[in-house]
Amino acid sequence: MANPSFAARSYRDDAVVLRTHKLGEADRIITLLTKHHGQVRAVAKGVRRTSSRFGARLEPFMVADLQLISGRNLDIVTQAVAKGAYGSSIAADYSRYTVAAVMTETAEKLTDADVDSGTAQYNLLVGALASLSRSDHPPELILDSYLLRALATGGWAPSFTNCARCGAAGPHTAFSAPLGGMICSNCRPPGSPAPAPATVILLAALLTGDWATADGSESVHRREAAGLVASYLQWHLERALKSLKHVERS
Incomplete structure (x- = not known):
C-alpha cells in the first residue's frame, strides 16, 4: 500500500x-x-x-x-x-541559444518571489521559446518582444505613447527607464535619450505583438530599441543579466 x-x-x-x-x-x-x-x-x-x-x-x-x-x-x-x-533546435543555433538563455534568466529573476504572475509568465515564456525554435521571426526581435511583455506581466508595463509620468498624450521624444518609457518635455530628466520615431514605433510593435511592423523594421532601429529594452529591463530587475552580453545583434 x-x-x-x-x-x-x-x-x-x-x-x-x-x-x-x-x-x-x-x-x-x-x-x-x-x-x-x-x-x-x-x-x-x-x-x-x-x-x-x-x-x-x-x-x-x-x-x-x-x-x-x-x-x-x-x-x-x-x-x-x-x-x-x-x-535541441535552439541549442543548434548560437543566436537562438543566447536569446533563449536571456529569456530563461529573465523568467527566473521575475518569478523568484512573484507567485501571482507565475502562470502568465509560464505561458509567455513557452510561447516565446516555441516561436524561437521555429524561427518565426529574427531571434533578437523575439527576445525584445518577450522582455517587454514579461516586464509588463510582472507589473512594469512601459508606455510608448502617452507620457509615462504625467500621462500627456504623445508622441514624445525622450525615453526614461526609471520613469517607465517615453516622457514629455516637461517630465524629461536631463540626459534622457531621444530615440528615433521609427524606434519608438518598433518598441510599441514589440510590446503589442505587431509582427508585421516589427519584421519590417530596419537594423539601425532594432539596435537602438534593443539598447532601450536592455536599460529598461536592468533598471527594473535592479541587476544586470549575465547572459545578455552574449546576444548577437545584426
Whole structure:
C-alpha cells in the first residue's frame, strides 16, 4: 500500500526548464517555471547517467509534464514526459541559444518571489521559446518582444505613447527607464535619450505583438530599441543579466 505521506506530497504540473547544475556524481538540480506552482527547484536523481529514463527531457528550454514530490528544501522529479522539445533546435543555433538563455534568466529573476504572475509568465515564456525554435521571426526581435511583455506581466508595463509620468498624450521624444518609457518635455530628466520615431514605433510593435511592423523594421532601429529594452529591463530587475552580453545583434 502506498505511503499516505508520500502520496500527499506528490503533485503534477507542466514546467519549462530554466537552468540546471550538477549535484553529486549523477544527479542535477533543476530550476523550473511551472504552470501552476510558480518557480520550483527540484532534484532529478540519476539524470546524468546514460541509462536515465529522463534523458533530454530535463535540459534547459525543454517543456515537460512532470510528476514531483514536495521536499523541505528541494522537490524531487519522479516522472517527466516531454511536451515541447525546443532544446535541441535552439541549442543548434548560437543566436537562438543566447536569446533563449536571456529569456530563461529573465523568467527566473521575475518569478523568484512573484507567485501571482507565475502562470502568465509560464505561458509567455513557452510561447516565446516555441516561436524561437521555429524561427518565426529574427531571434533578437523575439527576445525584445518577450522582455517587454514579461516586464509588463510582472507589473512594469512601459508606455510608448502617452507620457509615462504625467500621462500627456504623445508622441514624445525622450525615453526614461526609471520613469517607465517615453516622457514629455516637461517630465524629461536631463540626459534622457531621444530615440528615433521609427524606434519608438518598433518598441510599441514589440510590446503589442505587431509582427508585421516589427519584421519590417530596419537594423539601425532594432539596435537602438534593443539598447532601450536592455536599460529598461536592468533598471527594473535592479541587476544586470549575465547572459545578455552574449546576444548577437545584426
